[in-house]
Amino acid sequence: MRILILGGSQFLGRAIAAHACAAGHDVTCAARGLAGPIAPGARFVRIDRDVADGLAPLTGATFDAVVDVSRHPGQVRRAVAALKRPNVHWTFVSTISVYADNRIPGQRADTAPLREPAAEDLEHSTDAIYGAAKVACEQAVGGDAFICRAGLIAGPEDPTGRFAYWPARLARGGEVLAPGSPDDAVQFIDVRDLAQWIVHAAEVRLTGIYDGIGPVRSRGEFMAECASALNASCTFTWVDRAFLEAHDVRRWAGPRSLPIWLPLPDFAGFLTRDTSPAREAGLTSRPPGNTARDTLHWLHVSGGPVVGLTGDEEKDVLAAWHAERVT
Ligand SMILES: NC(=O)c1ccc[n+]([C@@H]2O[C@H](COP(=O)([O-])OP(=O)(O)OC[C@H]3O[C@@H](n4cnc5c(N)ncnc54)[C@H](OP(=O)(O)O)[C@@H]3O)[C@@H](O)[C@H]2O)c1
Known part of the structure; x- marks a missing residue:
């Protein structure tokens, strides 16, 4: 499979690239090259998603699957317009911060109410509107994709230092x-387990909305x-x-x-x-x-x-x- 990772130069994106390479896929990581090196074995394409023609270096390339980790609606809209085609499997990595209600235990991705999305034409997210901006990103991606709403991601290379x-x-x-x-x-998920599941989702062309977290x-x-x-x-x-x-x-x-x-x-x-739907769809969690x-x-x-x-x-x-x- 030819997989394009929009990102791939840090933490989750790099883990997805590493796992996809290890599984024998042809992997391209497209980023500015600022966050860090991409995984060994992947091809790097320099792009800038913040400018109108910033995806031009990908013109002419074809992919079976695309994985996007962006949090900025402007970047997501431009990627969808330039690269999303009916036969291309699309994964968007979202977050459990999209949910409106943090109080009620046991909520499921398919029924939990969402925050109001950020303004339709928003370019950049900030920490203050992270969840609302991700809702806007999800809407820009559309309903035929795999939306993976990650919970706290843990493990080697975590730039946040939280789990560590x-x-x-x-x-x-x-x-x-x-x-x-x-x-x-x-509740959290090891970055390598999440990466493995995202590659698996592309392999089996999983679509729908799931929470990507381990067990409680x-x-x-x-x-x-x-x-x-x-x-x-x-x-x-x-x-x-x-x-x-x-x-x-x-x-x-x-x-x-x-x-x-x-x-x-x-x-x-x-x-x-409640992550039972994700587990049924192949997400596993190491101890x-x-x-x-x-x-x-x-x-x-x-x-x-x-x-x-x-x-x-x-x-x-x-x-x-x-x-x-x-x-
Ligand atoms: N960490 C957690 O606990 C947690 C929890 C829930 C959800 N999530 C979600 O999980 C994902 C984590 O992804 P990640 O670890 O790969 O980190 P990330 O911070 O989302 O990585 C962003 C990637 O996009 C690239 N990028 C940024 N601006 C760009 C631009 N203008 N043009 C082209 N590329 C650009 C960066 O590379 P360059 O800087 O080199 O361009 C980097 O590879 C995110 O979607 C996040 O919202 C994380």
Whole structure:
């Protein structure tokens, strides 16, 4: 199969290219060449999707399948106009941030209500309108494509440093500040599993809308499995939302955060999506310990980013928690 990846020079796009090459496909990655190198074995074509004739270097080339990872409606509209043909299988990588309701657990891709789309003629997305812009991108792609709404993507080469916090922290061992309760839900997908499924979808010409995430696990199970895979000796001190927020421990990502933690019940639906349709359509998920081990290895060899509380910040919060329990 001749596969064109619009992107392919970082994280998920590069993993899709690597997997497609390993599966014996003829792979072209088209990007500006700024984000990073493409996967070995893939062909690189330099394009700029932000200008009107920026896809011209692809003129005349034919593909059996196209995968687009863009978040910018202008880029998606131009790609659809230039490259989408009835016999070309089209994958658009979207996000679970398209959903309107983050509170209700167990929602499914085919029935959950969406946010209002961003303005029809929007060129560029920003963090503030990421979900709405992806809705607009999906609408520009149309109903005959494979729309893969990814959840949190984890694993080697993750430029966000979010998931990496946990293997990096657990590997140090000792008393670990853990957010919420061990029964709270965690849901993510290893980048390599998602990449494999996206290539599989092109091979079998899967269409329709799916959430691309792994199974729901409890946070306690997730932490214990990762610690065990890393041979780390950890004890977990579970600290409630009110205390964390009172001590300026932030949600999800960034400085002073406990990554992948979202306050409940506000986000009870975000990490509890029903992904049985995706599993029935071929998505598989490796054990979390495997993702944790490989992410830690990648951190060691690459010095890749880690976000979240520093060791000293974590110690201060734990000390405050224990002090409050004594008094
Ligand atoms: N990370 C997560 O946890 C998460 C969660 C849910 C959904 N998602 C979705 O998953 C996908 C992740 O994709 P990704 O990891 O491959 O990263 P990405 O940040 O979406 O990659 C963007 C790609 O597009 C290329 N690009 C950007 N601007 C361009 C331009 N003007 N012209 C041509 N190419 C351009 C970049 O390469 P150059 O800069 O070299 O041009 C890069 O290869 C995205 O769709 C994201 O929304 C991610």
